[in-house]
Amino acid sequence: MKIREIKIGKVSIPLKKPFKTALRQVNSAEDIVVKVIADSGEIGFGNAPPTAVITGDSQDSIIGAIRDTIGPKLIGMEVDHLEGIMTVLDTSMLHNQSAKAALDIAVYDLFGKRYGLPLYKLLGGYRSEMTTDLTISLNGPEEMVRDSLEAIAAGYTALKIKVGNDAALDIQRVQAIREAVGPDILIRLDANQGWTPKEAVRTIRRFEDRGIGIELIEQPVKAHDFHGLKYVTQQVETDIMADESAFGTYEVFQLLAMEACDLINIKLMKAGGLHNAVKIADMAATMGIRCMMGCMLESKIGITAAASLAAGKQIIVKSDLDAAVLLAEDPVVGGVSFDKDRIILPDAPGLGITDIKGWQEVR
Template sequence: MKIKEIELFAINLPLIDPFIISYATYDSIQSIIVKMTTDDGYIGFGEAVPDEHITGETWEGTFQVLKNHLAPAVIGLDPRQFEKLHDLMDHIVKPAPAAKAAIDIACFDIAGKSMNVPVYQLLGGRYHEKFPITHVLSIGEPQKMADEAAAKMAMGYDSFKMKVGTNVKTDVERIKAVRARVGEDIAIRVDVNQGWGNAATTLTALRGMEELNIDWLEQPVMDNDIDGLVEIKAKSAIPLMIDEGLRNERDMREVIAKRAADKANIKLMKCGGIYPAMKLAVMAEMAGIECQVGSMVESSVGSAAGFHVAFSKKIMGSVELTGPLKFSKDIGNLKYDVPFIELTDKPGLGIDVDEAVLAELTVFSEKITA
């Protein structure tokens, strides 16, 4: 089996509501879909959702990296040779993780389909039967966020991730408002997306949050400030999760060595796809660091890939892959039974891509052949 052709589709995925986090507001999500075809007719889909603030990649740049470098290089290779594929991509360009993830995911989709098994069977088999889905509250006025949480509770959600990261006083008011509305039994996770900047500001915020029963605090400091996480972790009882500061094996080694975090948010777009995500999960498991598979607000393609990783590893305690629930139009049919996700046993990623919708959302495209 050899990769014969790769088609690239740069698309805009329309959001139902704007998604607001500490460093940006999104009205739509810019994604690149890879359609990979083999010489014996198997078709796999992959996805790249780059973010210049997190992966260091732009939408346009990622398309060009795929078009001019990665896609031509993997034409003619066996899509099931994951180690060799990643070694080749790593020699061609560094780091470009979202671009590599698109190739990686499409290869896993093909491998599963060719063997007539779900991707999670290629990763050690299914461990979890289902995961509860955490609803993400984007930044808003305190009472607006509390109202949204109450409405989602009525739909069955029992955990929330709150996006904060503006100024400490207002952020604490947001958390207090949501906690007061949802009660004490609902899980609240707080994601700062680097917005508090440093350990001193974060510790000030934590003094206002001590009685709010927070599940964990995620990435309060800048992504390169591992020592700042160490200081916060030493001075606070609230569990600490690393996200933007964890991209690759080198980052994970430093986190483990310094005991800088209690939890790790592994995202396929940050690390380069399914194969490197599994490596990070194994490293975390050896160090006793609980993991989740997080979201870059991917379509059904990227979200399904993340779920296969999460379902296959015991160390995964949570998932936040809610992109398809946020779109007014999606290219795939990943199924949610809100507030749960339950993967099927269909081969590959287990989803169907609606190519008519894909064409409708495409801004520009390219085909690469041998």
């Protein structure tokens, strides 16, 4: 089975509610979707959401990288030559991780279809389902309480609360949510780089002193501030998770060597796809550092790929794979299914995806 053709397209999917963080506000998911087509006619699907404030990748840069630089190098390569394909992806150009991830996911989808196995089994097969949290966007305390109660009513037992734009107000927000949802719901906070190291320590200690019960704090400081992240990790009792800091394999190696965090958040769009995400998970496992599988605002293609890795690896013990649930529509035929907070992997080969409704080709 050889790669014969690569097609690039777009899907635009409105969100149920605006998605707000300390870095941005988004009203729709604008996903780049690639089809890697084999000489057998089989299609591998991959996606890349443009998330410029985090990855630096825009729609145009993703399309250009795939169409003009990376994609042509893959034409004619054997799908069986997986390591060779991934070497080409990594060395074809610097950065452009989202474009690389889209092609990586599609090739892995083809590889699974080539051998008739679901991707999560090819990646380890440790479990066939998992639970995800649900993200609560950054708003006023009253609106965030209302959104949290709606999430609990919908069957979620873990909430990821966006904070980071005002430390004093963040305390009010989280206190109000905890009082509303009760003591048994897991609360995770994501500051999206919004605090300074000392501000983070002061704020987290206030959460601890009040007994609010925070499971973990995600990326409290700027992505480049590894020493600041380590300072926060050492100064508080609450677990600290690296997200934007844990961009790729090299950054994760540095974080692990420095003992700068308690957990690593793996995202395919940061890592450049599944092949590098596997390396990150294996490095973390070697060091005994647990991982969360995260996502960007993307379609169910990327969510299925990320869930396949989370299902495959024992060290990935938490999931933040709610992006597809936040979308008002689902254009993806096949892939993972959702039952309240449960994500169930498909048994069909590869990603188990057969079509993308509303896909519009770009050239």
